[in-house]
Amino acid sequence: MAENNFAEEEMTVEIELEDGTKVNCAVITILTVSGRDYIALLPLDEKGENQDGEVWFYGYKEDESDPNAEPELIYIADDDEYEAVSDAFDEFLDNQEFDELVDDEPKESKDS
Numbered sequence: 001m002a003e004n005n006f007a008e009e010e011m012t013v014e015i016e017l018e019d020g021t022k023v024n025c026a027v028i029t030i031l032t033v034s035g036r037d038y039i040a041l042l043p044l045d046e047k048g049e050n051q052d053g054e055v056w057f058y059g060y061k062e063d064e065s066d067p068n069a070e071p072e073l074i075y076i077a078d079d080d081e082y083e084a085v086s087d088a089f090d091e092f093l094d095n096q097e098f099d100e101l102v103d104d105e106p107k108e109s110k111d112s
Contacts, residue, residue: 039058040092
């Protein structure tokens with residue numbers, strides 16, 4: 001029987017920019033800010049890598065009536081809204097780093 005390794009697979013989405021250029025992006029996470037969903041994307045080059053660490057944020061909306069439909073990505077035009085999403089992403093990263101630190105630390109015995 002085949003196993004599904006969804007957690008290990010990197011999810012990607014292709015974005016078409018205003019000039020018609022298509023960019024493949026890795027999905028980092030979906031965040032909820034003020035009751036709305038946003039997606040954090042890492043743009044990838046032809047080799048599937050990101051050289052500059054730049055992250056793109058978009059509004060994110062799924063069609064609840066059709067779970068197989070492609071989600072809608074919405075450009076964030078409002079500076080305050082973008083800043084709130086950026087802050088939430090920074091907090092997400094801080095939590096990820098903290099979790100990795102806690103998981104990687106050697107367990108100390110109570111006798112030390």
